[in-house]
Amino acid sequence: MSSQNSSTQGALLPKGRLLITGAAGALGRVLREALVNDIGPDREWTHVRVSDRAAIADARPQEDVVICDLADREAMERLLVGVDAVVHLGGQAVETPFEGICEANIKGVFNLYEAARLSGCKRVVMASSNHVTGCYDQGEFVSPEMPARPDGYYGVSKLFAEGMASMYFDRYGIETVSLRLGSVIPKAEDRRGLSTWLSYPDFVRLTHAALRATNVRNTTVYGVSANPHKWWSESGWDKIGYVPQDSAEPLRAEIQDKVFPEGSMMAKKQGGSFLGLGPFPRVDA
Ligand code: 15L
Numbered sequence: 001m002s003s004q005n006s007s008t009q010g011a012l013l014p015k016g017r018l019l020i021t022g023a024a025g026a027l028g029r030v031l032r033e034a035l036v037n038d039i040g041p042d043r044e045w046t047h048v049r050v051s052d053r054a055a056i057a058d059a060r061p062q063e064d065v066v067i068c069d070l071a072d073r074e075a076m077e078r079l080l081v082g083v084d085a086v087v088h089l090g091g092q093a094v095e096t097p098f099e100g101i102c103e104a105n106i107k108g109v110f111n112l113y114e115a116a117r118l119s120g121c122k123r124v125v126m127a128s129s130n131h132v133t134g135c136y137d138q139g140e141f142v143s144p145e146m147p148a149r150p151d152g153y154y155g156v157s158k159l160f161a162e163g164m165a166s167m168y169f170d171r172y173g174i175e176t177v178s179l180r181l182g183s184v185i186p187k188a189e190d191r192r193g194l195s196t197w198l199s200y201p202d203f204v205r206l207t208h209a210a211l212r213a214t215n216v217r218n219t220t221v222y223g224v225s226a227n228p229h230k231w232w233s234e235s236g237w238d239k240i241g242y243v244p245q246d247s248a249e250p251l252r253a254e255i256q257d258k259v260f261p262e263g264s265m266m267a268k269k270q271g272g273s274f275l276g277l278g279p280f281p282r283v284d285a
Helices: 026-038 073-080 098-119 153-172 191-196 200-212 249-255 272-276
Strands: 016-021 045-052 063-067 085-088 123-129 175-181 218-223
Touching: 016 026, 026 045, 026 200, 073 098, 085 098, 085 200, 098 123, 098 153, 123 153, 123 200, 153 175, 153 218, 175 200, 191 249, 200 218
Parallel strands: 016 045, 016 085, 045 063, 085 123, 123 175, 175 218
Antiparallel strands: none
């Protein structure tokens, strides 16, 4: 899905109340750590609510913790009350049987946007994924304007999220920056990662940019570090002001031979290991 109905990069959003879903997960923890000094009456965020289905063991005094299941519509409506902007990191993060994806990533995203509409929330930063285009061949250069080619139910669910972002902007004016994240891990681990790696600091830069830019309308960008052999376009980066500073390339000698078996879908397609998952046996109720 191409969703570049975005326009200019702008100044910072006004101070406000931020919600981070998926706050107990790896990306949630990285983002919360980076934001810790930005919370307070005179800071960028006057109030930060952190939410997850799991307990948030390391919550800080300035974080308002709410345990919430994305699939619970009423709970989501309560969660969004008083929120100006959301970073949506919650949901299923890997390829699984459809049932799990459906609850967390389909119903969950519906609940998120409906709750945002009802509460008057103005901005969503959506953790989308490179798996929206995971069936392009490795080495092919892909931009957000090109047709989606999801590599599994997870990728399809992220495409659904991007569709919801588009519809909720066009109909209700809620702005979204969808981040088609690459491999957000401490360091690149294999040859694919030389193209797909997004460092933790660049993930924080990207998320900050997506939160702060004004007049983003509905924009989709790839989230990747400045890897010289990345497969994804920088389209939209200038609009939100994202400038990556890290690169996986220094690890090339160490990891370039770590690859899936030649000829396998996992070696051929951009989605890598996700192409090795499924079809799944039927899950009976
Ligand atoms: C993702 O979107 C997933 O959440 C993560 O588990 C990784 O698979 C990553 O993409 C990737 O493509 O490396």
